[in-house]
Amino acid sequence: MAKTKVSYFCQSCGFEAPKWLGKCPSCNQWNTFVEEVIEKGNPAVPDWKPKSTSLQRSNKAVPIGQIQFDEEHRVLTPDKEFNRVLGGGIVAGSLVLIGGEPGIGKSTLMLQLALNLPGQKVLYVSGEESDRQIKMRAERLTAPLPPEGGASFISTSASISPSRGEEAAGCYILTETSTQNIFKQIEQLQPDMVVIDSIQTLHSAHIESTPGSVSQVRECTAELLRFAKESGTPVFLIGHITKDGMIAGPKILEHMVDTVLQFEGDRHHVYRILRAVKNRFGSASELGIYEMLGAGLREVSNPSEILLSQRDEALSGITISATLEGMRPMMIETQALVSTSAYGTPQRSATGFDTRRMNMLLAVLEKRCGFKLGAKDVFLNITGGIRVEDPAIDLGLAAAIISSHEDIPIPFKTCFAGELGLSGEIRAVNRIEQRIAEAEKLGFEQIFISKYNLPTGGDKKRIDLTRYQIAVKTVANIEEVFGLLFG
Numbered sequence: 001m002a003k004t005k006v007s008y009f010c011q012s013c014g015f016e017a018p019k020w021l022g023k024c025p026s027c028n029q030w031n032t033f034v035e036e037v038i039e040k041g042n043p044a045v046p047d048w049k050p051k052s053t054s055l056q057r058s059n060k061a062v063p064i065g066q067i068q069f070d071e072e073h074r075v076l077t078p079d080k081e082f083n084r085v086l087g088g089g090i091v092a093g094s095l096v097l098i099g100g101e102p103g104i105g106k107s108t109l110m111l112q113l114a115l116n117l118p119g120q121k122v123l124y125v126s127g128e129e130s131d132r133q134i135k136m137r138a139e140r141l142t143a144p145l146p147p148e149g150g151a152s153f154i155s156t157s158a159s160i161s162p163s164r165g166e167e168a169a170g171c172y173i174l175t176e177t178s179t180q181n182i183f184k185q186i187e188q189l190q191p192d193m194v195v196i197d198s199i200q201t202l203h204s205a206h207i208e209s210t211p212g213s214v215s216q217v218r219e220c221t222a223e224l225l226r227f228a229k230e231s232g233t234p235v236f237l238i239g240h241i242t243k244d245g246m247i248a249g250p251k252i253l254e255h256m257v258d259t260v261l262q263f264e265g266d267r268h269h270v271y272r273i274l275r276a277v278k279n280r281f282g283s284a285s286e287l288g289i290y291e292m293l294g295a296g297l298r299e300v301s302n303p304s305e306i307l308l309s310q311r312d313e314a315l316s317g318i319t320i321s322a323t324l325e326g327m328r329p330m331m332i333e334t335q336a337l338v339s340t341s342a343y344g345t346p347q348r349s350a351t352g353f354d355t356r357r358m359n360m361l362l363a364v365l366e367k368r369c370g371f372k373l374g375a376k377d378v379f380l381n382i383t384g385g386i387r388v389e390d391p392a393i394d395l396g397l398a399a400a401i402i403s404s405h406e407d408i409p410i411p412f413k414t415c416f417a418g419e420l421g422l423s424g425e426i427r428a429v430n431r432i433e434q435r436i437a438e439a440e441k442l443g444f445e446q447i448f449i450s451k452y453n454l455p456t457g458g459d460k461k462r463i464d465l466t467r468y469q470i471a472v473k474t475v476a477n478i479e480e481v482f483g484l485l486f487g
């Protein structure tokens with residue numbers, strides 16, 4: 001019998017050590033090492049075997065000018081939000097990791113995609129649910145929910161041909177957790193796309209530790225990576241997320257895959273956001289918005305109109321900011337509540353916004369504008385359960401806080417786009433024209449932006465403010481904003 005070989009792995013970064021360590025030398029975390037049995041033997045069942053032996057060929061250095069370049073083959077799915085997040089469709093041979101909290105809708109998203117890819121043979125491998133459970137879910141999803149404007153399916157791919165195997169195109173379900181058995185099925189079926197739900201349930205016969213452990217996750221991902229690259233088949237991995245929001249398993253998982261997508265949102269809200277965290281084939285700041293309905297996920301192509309609540313009267317503490325997520329401008333409503341603290345320590349809490357950044361805004365308002373916020377409870381809420389990282393929301397938040405503090409509503413049809421600096425200055429934000437245009441499109445009457453967004457030198461491209469119907473108010477610091485707003 002082969003000797004068992006054990007090794008110690010850091011749960012946080014995947015660092016491997018021959019003996020147990022209290023502190024990881026790679027990521028400096030304490031108490032993260034766990035023992036795992038690893039046995040890189042030669043099991044009876046075969047691994048993924050490529051048809052060609054191109055791997056054995058050693059590569060030669062070539063001048064970059066001589067490298068043949070052809071566009072990546074991409075498959076456009078009927079889901080426009082998904083295409084956008086991937087940077088323009090699914091790239092052949094790409095390995096994509098989709099992370100998200102339990103119950104957020106990862107399986108729903110991927111099954112819906114698998115069911116709605118005409119002309120493609122999709123293999124959906126589930127280690128979490130039985131085939132009957134999946135069928136039940138598929139029944140709920142049978143009527144695809146096309147967005148306004150209709151869906152179209154275009155294949156730009158040459159390497160992916162729809163009729164390689166014997167079986168017809170469509171969605172195939174496999175409930176299996178052994179990678180070797182999965183590869184056997186793949187060889188028979190010859191799918192055009194593979195979905196793995198989830199990577200933490202898989203195990204490889206090469207390694208003896210339990211499914212979900214660092215070495216198993218790493219080995220299974222490596223095997224699937226090899227398969228994706230050598231066969232040109234796109235592979236989607238669903239990954240669990242730990243309590244602190246990291247994708248469970250080693251961080252190196254994120255380094256191995258081509259694209260990392262995060263599916264997030266508040267489980268109690270209907271909106272879900274698909275965010276690209278890393279993308280080798282496109283921008284990593286793209287965002288797709290979905291609505292979770294009883295019959296699956298529906299794309300939201302006009303987010304601004306949905307995120308703004310319909311009100312007839314102006315209320316204090318509510319502002320609208322023109323933010324930009326990826327390439328897309330979005331109007332987002334924020335609400336603030338400032339009230340006298342009943343306890344010694346004032347409470348500060350923010351939903352959808354970084355609490356540290358909120359504290360910074362409060363400090364600036366206190367120090368630069370003289371508002372006494374130190375003994376106040378402050379609550380911030382970004383509506384729709386969306387998380388905003390765009391700093392351009394600062395100005396709107398500051399205005400919301402003061403509006404609530406003074407109990408004076410912000411004038412109707414007013415919006416904001418500006419970053420707040422530590423000395424109270426309003427800093428310029430990127431792509432201001434796009435934000436102004438979006439505000440105008442949605443019927444806003446005035447927008448506050450930074451004075452520094454207007455170019456000072458005559459040589460730079462000038463923003464033509466006369467082009468807009470909307471009144472563009474340029475401000476240099478926060479006092480000026482409050483002067484204009486509250487008099």
Ligand code: TYD
Pocket residue numbers: 100101102103104105106107108109137140141292293294295296297
């Ligand atoms: P699921 O895809 O199972 O989440 P994950 O794979 O990320 O754990 O989603 C489960 C949730 O989605 C569950 O709370 C029910 C809800 N849901 C709907 O609201 N509508 C639907 O059509 C489906 C299939 C699920």
Ligand code: MG
Pocket residue numbers: 106107108128197
């Ligand atoms: Mg699931």
